Amino acid sequence: MAHSGINILFEGRNMVRLLGGLWISAKIAAIAIVVGLVLGIVLGALRTLHNPLLRAILRLYLEFFRVIPTVVLLFLFYYILPQNFNINMGAESVATLVFALWFAAEMSDIVRGGIISVSPHQVDSGKAIGLNRLQLYYYVLLPQSIQLMIPATINLVSRVIKTTSLLLLISVMDVINVGQQIIEANGQRYENGSFWVYGFIFILYFILCYPLSLWARHLERKELVNANG
Amino acid sequence: MKLKKIFKGIVAALATLLIVSVAATALPTKAHAATNSSSVSAIKKRGTIKIAVFGDLQPYGWVTKSGKRTGYDVYLARQIGKDLGVKVKxxxxxxxxxxxxxxxxxxxxxxxxxxxxxxxxxxxxxxxxYMKVSVGVLSKKSNPITKASQLKGKKVIVTKGTTAEQYFTEHSNGVTLQKYDSKTQQFNALKNGRASALADDNSYLFAWVKKHPTYTVGIKKIGTESEISPAVKKGNKSLLNWTNKEITKLNKKGFFTTDYNKNLKPYFGSDVKPSDIIITNNK
Structure with a gap:
């Protein structure tokens, strides 16, 4: 028994519970990424307009979410704001909201960077054939900049997935939280249970994130080929 | 030019901070005026009581391998739910x-x-x-710390927000604190030799030592003895009064002795007596 600490993963319903925890982490990340992606593209496009007030507001929004650590944001939305505004959301909704807003903020900067890197000739040509502003974004600017945005976006996606490990701090029963319960409850029989449980969680996160980073590398290579012929 | 930009940035950041903090402080009156969503009648109407428990503190609040919450605190929580006639979340x-x-x-x-x-x-x-406790200090049996004076110049592990952290912050006497977020982390840190001692509630350390015989609670009691109680939101008189009556009632029935024998006794060494932990003279 002493030499097979891996059995901690198969005791009782432990495996099902860990996978259940992973499902919650993945669900929160997935919803936040989809919502954040859409919102981020819209905000990023708005940030390239020449309206100073709009730009200032969106810039503030970006800096707010980029500068403040995610832990602080989670605490702020889960514990502090309800005390003052009498809004009460569940832990998972708070987590999804915070991650979506954070993702949208960072995404808006990626989109803005992509759009302004499209050569001004393209914009002029688009105007010359009579495209209006919306059409200009839809047919000219976004398609040409998406290639540039993808690697940074994938990087952001894997950051969001990894950051779900902070959710235990606001009482979300995520994979880390379940892992800690298992370690503590089985510490008597499995002295090095924490090694196996955290090791297993490592593998789970790896399975979620590694394909993304492979994909990002693949796209970057493809882009190099495109650029250099 | 660049400096101007940086300056603008700082001004903007300060402005947001100001707006956020004003918004955060301007509205609390509204929240207080709201009805007590945790009163006994509100809980009964809702049909569930939300109770905060630990999930990694064996034997007080933890989860079995089949995923069921259990422990001394959890047992009390379920009884409270039963007596209120509501589900426990x-x-x-x-x-x-x-x-x-x-x-x-x-x-x-x-x-x-x-x-x-x-x-x-x-x-x-x-x-x-419903329980009493003191801060205890845990150390390796091979290199035990039995007096507070031995801690001088040593690193001591605590969990953030515990009475042990507070005690050593106030009476540091040359102790360097290492603070962790959860019980799991603090014990891992001790096992990995990050510090020479760990301070936490003695009630909990007694249980941990039984499972880890190479460690000992060298100092059983440091500072004054304190009590462990259920807590409600400030001003929630309704639930507070109900809980007080409930504890008196449960005491009369000998509930806490049953709870001790069922949930704590199997985890403690033979040198720990029920009267070290539970309070039964509540009238």
Whole structure:
């Protein structure tokens, strides 16, 4: 028994519970990424307009979410704001909201960077054939900049997935939280249970994130080929 | 030019901070005027009571391998649910989120080994105690620390938001604190030799030592003895009065002795007596 600490993963319903925890982490990340992606593209496009007030507001929004650590944001939305505004959301909704807003903020900067890197000739040509502003974004600017945005976006996606490990701090029963319960409850029989449980969680996160980073590398290579012929 | 930009940035950041903090402080009156969503009648109407418990503190609040919550605190929580005639919804918390969980209405009641301290009394309301505890110091059996003076110049592990952290912050005497977020982390740190001792509630250390015989609670009691009580949000008189009556009633029935024998006794060494832990003379 002493030499097979891996059995901690198969005791009782432990495996099902860990996978259940992973499902919650993945669900929160997935919803936040989809919502954040859409919102981020819209905000990023708005940030390239020449309206100073709009730009200032969106810039503030970006800096707010980029500068403040995610832990602080989670605490702020889960514990502090309800005390003052009498809004009460569940832990998972708070987590999804915070991650979506954070993702949208960072995404808006990626989109803005992509759009302004499209050569001004393209914009002029688009105007010359009579495209209006919306059409200009839809047919000219976004398609040409998406290639540039993808690697940074994938990087952001894997950051969001990894950051779900902070959710235990606001009482979300995520994979880390379940892992800690298992370690503590089985510490008597499995002295090095924490090694196996955290090791297993490592593998789970790896399975979620590694394909993304492979994909990002693949796209970057493809882009190099495109650029250099 | 660049400097001007940086300056603008700083001004903008300060402005947001100002707006956020003004918004955060301007509205609290509204929240206080709202009805008590954790009163006994509100809980009964809702049909569930939200109780904060630990999930990694064996044998007080933990989860079995089949995924069922159990422990001394959890047993009490289920009894309270039964006597109120409502379902219990458990919210798992860490030590440093217990006060905020109450303040932000995330839970109605905290039964997470919450030690009564003067500082915490300012933030939440405590009911009658159901356990007593002191800070104890855990060290390796091969290199035991048995006197407070031996701690001088050593590193001591604590969990954030615990009475042990508070004690050593106030009476540091040359002790360097290493603070962790959860019980799991603090014990891992000790096992990995990050520090020479660990301080936490003795009630908990007794149980841990039984499972880890190479360690010992060298100092059983440091500082004064304190009490562990259920806590409710400040001003929630309705639930506070009900909980006080409940504890008196349960005491008469000998509930806490049953709870001790069922949930704690198997985890403690033979040198620990029920009277070291539970309070039975509550009238």
């Amino acid at each position: 458990f919210v798992q918390v860490n030590a440093d989120s217990r006060v905020d969980a109450l303040k932000s209405n995330k839970v109605d009641l905290v039964l997470a080994n919450f030690t009564v301290t003067p500082q915490r009394k300012k933030q939440v309301s405590f009911a009658k105690p």
